[in-house]
Amino acid sequence: MNAVDTWLTIILLTVATVITRSSFFLLGHAVKLPPKVQHALRYAPAAALAAIVVPDLVLANGALHLTWTNPKLVAGVGAAAFFLATRHLLGTILAGMALYTLLRISL
Incomplete structure (x- = not known):
């Protein structure tokens, strides 16, 4: 695994974490x-x-x-x-x- 793959993995995991954690704040009122x-x-x-x-x-x-x-x-x-x-x-x-x-x- 080269440096580009490592950074791409880190960025994608960061985006996935932010999306899953912020979805409760962004969609909390719409989902019951x-x-x-x-x-x-x-x-x-x-x-x-x-x-x-x-x-x-x-x-x-x-x-x-x-x-x-x-x-x-x-x-x-x-x-x-x-x-x-x-x-x-x-x-x-x-x-x-x-x-x-x-x-x-x-x-």
Whole structure:
């Protein structure tokens, strides 16, 4: 692949990105999603976050590690319990990190 092909690829990918991202702003008022789709899309951020966080909590060195000796998993469960009890996001982060630090030091 020569320099012209590389620059052409970069330019075309940039144009494709700008078109796909700006289409929501340019056509947003003209396109109406059905209510069921809008309702389902409200769960997308939580699903994406869970897809990122859960594997980190349950895997250790690439293997499934679902025991009480896994400090990440125990801290994650503790943070979830704290959030369910208080509904305080910053407190959840602090409680989870404090629990993780204590468990990592002690285990």
